[in-house]
Amino acid sequence: MSLRINNNAKIIFVILFLLITSGNLHAQKDPYQTTLQSLCDVLLTTQINGPTDPNFGALVCPSLNPENHPIHSRAAEAVYPFAIAYKLTKEVRYRDAAIKLGNWLIKIQQTEGKNTGGWSESWPDPEQKGWHGTTTDQLISLAGAYAILKPWLSAAEIEKWNQSMSMAADYIVATFPIGNINYNPTGAATLLYTYKVASKPKQRWLIKADSLMHTSTLNYVTADNFLSGEGKGVDEGYNMAQSIGYIALYAILKNDLQIKQIAANLLKTHALFVYPNGSIDNSWGTRSFKWNYESGTKTAPGVYFSFALLADMDPEFGAAGLKCLDYLNTRAMQDGWIGYGPHAAEHASSSPPCNYSTFARAQSIALAIEYGPKTKIQAKSPSSSQDHNWYKFFPDMKVAVIRTAKMMATVSAYGEIRRYPRESVCRGGSITNLWYDGFGTNGFMQSSSSSSYQRIEELHMPIEKDLLSLTPRVGFTKDTTYYSNIFEADARMNVLKESDHVKVVAAGYMQTIKGVKSNTSYNLTQGFYEGYLTKEFTVTGESQKYSIVEPIVKDKGTTFKLKNDSTVVIKTAASDAEWELSVISSTIPYKITLGANADKYWSPFPGVNAYPVVISFNTVSAAPQTLKIFLGKK
Structure with missing residues (x-):
């Protein structure tokens, strides 16, 4: 009897041990790998698997706006994430999906005409009028997948894949x-990568790769360590989500520590x-018209x-990457897809989302797994945003980022408008992003969007109402024409550290969206204290009815109530x-x-709703008039 009890006890102990260790192993599973598999799995649900279909192997976009379930040629970049998912899991569904997708990509490549070897982003594009520069994004994915999938390709497929890669590289x-x-930098890394895996690599690929990196990329690093050249200026989103990563990959492939340090x-x-x-x-970059919170831009x-x-190169990078990955998984997902932003699911124009962000992030995460550190990244290393009471001002760009104990904010007077139109960005010294600890679901209290929503990149921007x-x-x-500080491209801006706050001062002239200057100047002084901020507006010039517009990010359940003639009380459902x-x-009523x-206070970029608080006043002379507001926790 006792022997039977002992045996039963041993069995129970073994079962409990296996359950506990299994749970621990699951908990310790690499978050990059689990995220990659999740993104690949949702992409797999859209693959065309009918062998007789002319687009056999392609991925169908779930979006209905601006097109109804389009097939994007660039979605074939998922060939690389699928291949990496197979390498990690040995699940043949990923391998087979990658081969089918790669074969489809090769099938739609331009084989004649002015863009021979390229892929049009606007496929189908029989007249070759679309953008073919993204050929580099497709080639690096195809080349990366080829290195993994080659043992399972037929002899005919191996020949076709190599021919395709060679044409694209040329x-x-x-x-x-x-x-x-x-x-x-993407082209440089692509050519170097393709040279390493192609059956008949060409020396000219290496020569061009070095030229693209040294002459056409590294020469555009500014004294402040920004990369200039996106829209003829600086774009935080594309720089972080693409250019810097490919500079790093190029350095790794070349084993060039000097270039890797530049990237760092x-x-x-x-x-x-x-x-x-x-x-x-x-919020402040040259291509902020396509800004999202999750990676800074939709399509990189x-x-x-x-x-x-x-x-x-820096333990802070690993921790920051994990923090961003956590944002993706906990705040950016919409039915398995990466959405436009926190409130996009509430708008039919942006729901379901386009698949661009999902396959693009899958590619980035696959590269992170393949070329990132082989030891587990530590999440406990501090990052700048977690530290308190600092600021950084970039006077050449007129952009400041401020961190206090309870807030983080960006203020921008950046006026680069040579490539993209004046209405595509906001400036003039306004706050373009404001995070307040504990406010709402995500902490976003104020944000920004284009001065006027225009579909500058029609393929990537949904059709919207006014x-x-x-x-x-x-x-x-x-006379029906609107003038504002956010249209001022030449505002002056300075940042001062006071004893108990950081003061940001901006000044300029109110202008129209086309850049016509009014006779009214403005001075905007913003003070960032430990737990609140102030905004002081001074207008001088024309006798007009002025309006200060303060849009506040509005999650579901957020309420706004006038407490008295001077105070608005804001409550969120989160606390x-x-x-x-x-x-x-x-100084005036x-x-x-x-x-x-x-x-009308919604934008798919960055994907949030806002609620306007408008403070109106009339001036009766050209004399300066000043109004100061407080924004913070009660």
Whole structure:
């Protein structure tokens, strides 16, 4: 009897041990790998598997806007994530999906005409009028997958894949540098990578790769360690989510520590705009019209490989990458896809989302797994956004980032508009991003969007109704024409450290969206204290009715109530805390209005709703008039 009990006890002990260790192993599973598999799995659900279908192997986009379930040629970049998923798991479904997708990509390659060897991003494109620069993104994915899949390709497929890679590499050699600067480091890494895996590599690929890196990329590193050349200026999103990562990959493939250090220096500066919740602030960049919180831009690969490939250069990078990955998994997903932003699911125009962000991030994460550190990245290393009480001002760009105990904010007067139109960004010294600890679901209290929502890149931007900018601003309407500080491309800006706060001062002239200057100047002084901020507006010039517009990010359940003539009380569903926006001083009478045109305060980039608090006042002379507001926890 006792023997039977002992045997039963042993069996129970073994079962419990296996359950416990199994749970621990699951808990310790690499978050990059689990995220990669999750993204690959949702992409697999959209693959065309009918052998008789002319697009057999392609991925169908779930989006309905601006096109109804399109097939994007660039979705074939998922060939590499599928291959890496197979390498990690040995699950043949990933391998087979990768081979089918790669074969489809080769099938739609241009084989004649001015873009021979390239792929049009606007496929199908029989007249070759579309953009072919993204050929480099497709080639590096095809080459990366080929190195893994070759043992399972037929002899005919091996020949076709090599011919395709060679044609695409020759296209890059013939046409690059091209477009914005992100294509240069991407092209350099692509050519180097392809040279290493192709059956008949060409020396000219290496020559062009070195030229694209040294002449066309590294020559554009600024004194502040930004990379300039995206829209003829600096774009935080594309730099972090693409260019820096490919500079790092090039350095790894070349075993060039000097270039890798340059990439690390660049990332150190750009990482200042990683917010405490793991989001990326590209509110101020030249291509911010396509900004999202999760990686700074919709269509670049993603920040994950940039942080992972450079994690051995600075422990902060590994920790920041994990923080960003956590934001992706806990705050950016929409039915398995990466969405446009926190409130996108509430809008039919942006739901279901386009698959671009999902396959692009899968590619970035696959590169992070393959070329990142082989030891587990530590999540406990501090990052700048977790530290308190610091600021950084970049006077050449007129951009400041400020971190206090309870807040993080970006203020921008960056005026680069040579490539992309004036209405595509916001500036003038306004706050373009504001995170407040404990506010709402994600901490975002204020954000920004294009001055006017225009589909600058039609393929990537959904059709929308008439929208109003989410950016805080001051302005007036004269003869039906609107003038505001956010249209001022030449504002002056300075940052001062006071004893108990950081003061940001911006000044300029209110202008129209086309850049016509008014006779009204403005001075905007913003003070960032430990747990609140102030904004002081001074207008001088025309006698007009002015409006200060303060859009506040509005999660479901957030309420706004006028407490009195000078104070608005804001409550979110996330806590019992109350916040206040109040006028604390004014040289003139004013009126607060809540919710005017509230339905227009939404933008798919960065994917949030806002609720407008408008403070109106009239001037009767050219004399300066000043109004100061408080925003913070009650």
